[in-house]
Amino acid sequence: MVTRRTFIINNSLAATAVLIAPSLAFTMDKKEIGLQLYTLRKELSNNAKGTLEKVAKAGYTNVETYGFSIKDQFWGLSPIALKQILDSNGLKSVSGHYNLGSFLVDGNKTELKAAIEAAKILKSEYLTIPWVDEPYRKNTDDYKKISAALNEAGKMCQNEGLKLAYHNHDFEFENHNGTSGYQILIQETDKQLVYFEMDLYWVVFSGLNPVDLFQQNPGRFSMWHVKDMDKVNRKLNTEIGSGSIDFKSIFMEAKQSGMHHFFVEQENNYNPNPFDSIIKSHDFISKKLI
Template sequence: MTTRKEFLVKTGMLTAGVVLLPSFSIPPKNPKKNLGVQLYTFREEMAADAVGTLKKIAALGIKQIESARSAEGLYYGLKPKEMKGICEDLGMTLRSGHVALDADWEKTMDLAQESGQEYLICSSLPSNGQTADNYKAVAEAFNKAGEECKRRNIKFGYHNHEYEFESENGEVFYDILLNNTQPDLVYMELDLGWVVVAGKDPLDYFERYQGRFPLWHLKDMDMEKKESTEFGKGGLDIPLMLKHKKQSGLKYIFIEQEEYSSTPFESMEHNMKFMKNL
C-alpha cells in the first residue's frame, strides 16, 4: 500500500514545491457537523469514480470534505463549481484542499475561489533541507501566501508530517514555523498521528500555541509499523485530544487513513462509529 508521503514523492509533489490546503469545536447536539475526511483516504476510488465515491462518503455521515491533489487535478477531473455543487447536493461542504505552493499558485487560488472552499492547505515542505534557515525561509513564504489568500477571502494553512519535529541545535523545526508565521495568515492543520509518531505530544502544542490549530488530521497510528490504523487500535488517545479541542482552537476535523485492515470504506465506517460512541 502506497503511503501518502510515498505518493507525494512519486508524483514529484514533495520535491516540486509546497502543497496547500482551517477553528473547530464539535457542537454537543450534533457531534458530526464539523467532522470530515481527507479524500486521500479514498484516493483510488476517487480516481476511478469521483461522483460515485462522494455519494458513498456522504452515506457514512461525513459532512466536511478536504480534497487532495491527484493525477486528475485538484478536483479529480471535475470543475471546481461542479465538485462544490455535488458535495452540497449530498449534504456536504467542500471545505478545504491540499495543493502545491508552486508555479501554478495563482491558478490554484483562482480555482479555490471558484469552488467556494474556505481553506488551502500546504501539505508538504519543499525539499530544500532540514535546516533552521530553510524553515525560516518557508515561514516567510507562508506569510506571503497567507496574505495573498486573505485578499481572496481564503485561509492558507500548513499540514505537517513527522519530519518537521526534527531539530537543529535544540530548536524543533515545527516550532520555527509556528514562531515565524502570523496566526492570522497561516492556519496550522495538525496531523495528530504524525505528531505522536515523532515522539511529541499534541497537548504540549495546544498549551504553548493556543488557538493555532483550527484544523486537525485525526489519524490513529500503529506505533510499531509507523502507519495509520483504525481508531482505537493505535497510539493516539483520541478522547483525550478532544477534551483539549478548545485550547487547539479546533473548527474542523478531517479523518485521514492511509492504510487499511480491509477497505477504506470499512475502515471509515469503523472510525465514524468510534467517533459517534464518544
C-alpha cells in the same frame, strides 16, 4: 412530551456537566466529521462521483480535497463540476490540500493563484499546504524562508477571503540546533495570516504529545487530521479507536487548541476495505469523542 419542568431539569444537568468538566464545553457541540479524501485516492481516481456518494452515506458532511493541479484539476473534474457533486450529496469542502512547491521554492505564483481560484469555487475556508520537498527544508534558514513565503501566501489568501494553513508530517519536528522546523514556522509566521492543521498521528509518531503543543501555542491549530496508529506497527494507520493514540484526552483540549474543523485520514492498513474503514472511524468519533 417535553414539559417546561423537564426542559429546566435537562438544561440544569447540562450546565452542571459543563461546570464539572469545562474543557468538554467546546466538544459537546456536535461537530461535523470531515474526511481527508486522500484516504480514498484509488477509489476517487476510478469513480469520483460514486465515491463521494459513499462518503456522504457513511455520515461525513465535510471533506478535504487533495491533488489539484492546473492540468488535471481534481481527478479530471473541474472545480465547478466537483462543487456540483459535493452539493448534490450534502457535502462541503472547508479545506483543500494544494501543492505549492514552486511558490515556496522560487516564488512563482502561478500554482498559488490557480489554487486560490479553485478554493473559491469550492467555497472553501482554508487553502492548506500539505508538504515541503526534502531539499528545501534542511536547516533553520530554510524554515525561515518557508515562513516568509507562508506569510506572503497567507496575505494573498486573506485578500481573496480565504485562510492559509500548513499541514505537518514528522520531518518538521527534527532537531535543528536546539529548535525544530515546526517551532520556527509557528514563531516566524503571522497568526493572522497563517493557520496550522495539526496531523495528530505525525506528532505522536515524532514522540510528542499534541496537548503539550496546544498548551505552548494556544489557539494556533484551527484544524486537525485525526489518524490513528496501528498497535503493532506504528508506521501503519488504522481505524480511529482501533489504534494506540488516546484521542479522548486530545479532544478534551480542543478548545485550547483552537480547533474548528477536523478530518479523518487513513492512508493504509484498511480493514477490510477503505469504505468499511471510514464508516468505523466515523462511528467511533460520533459515539465516543464528540
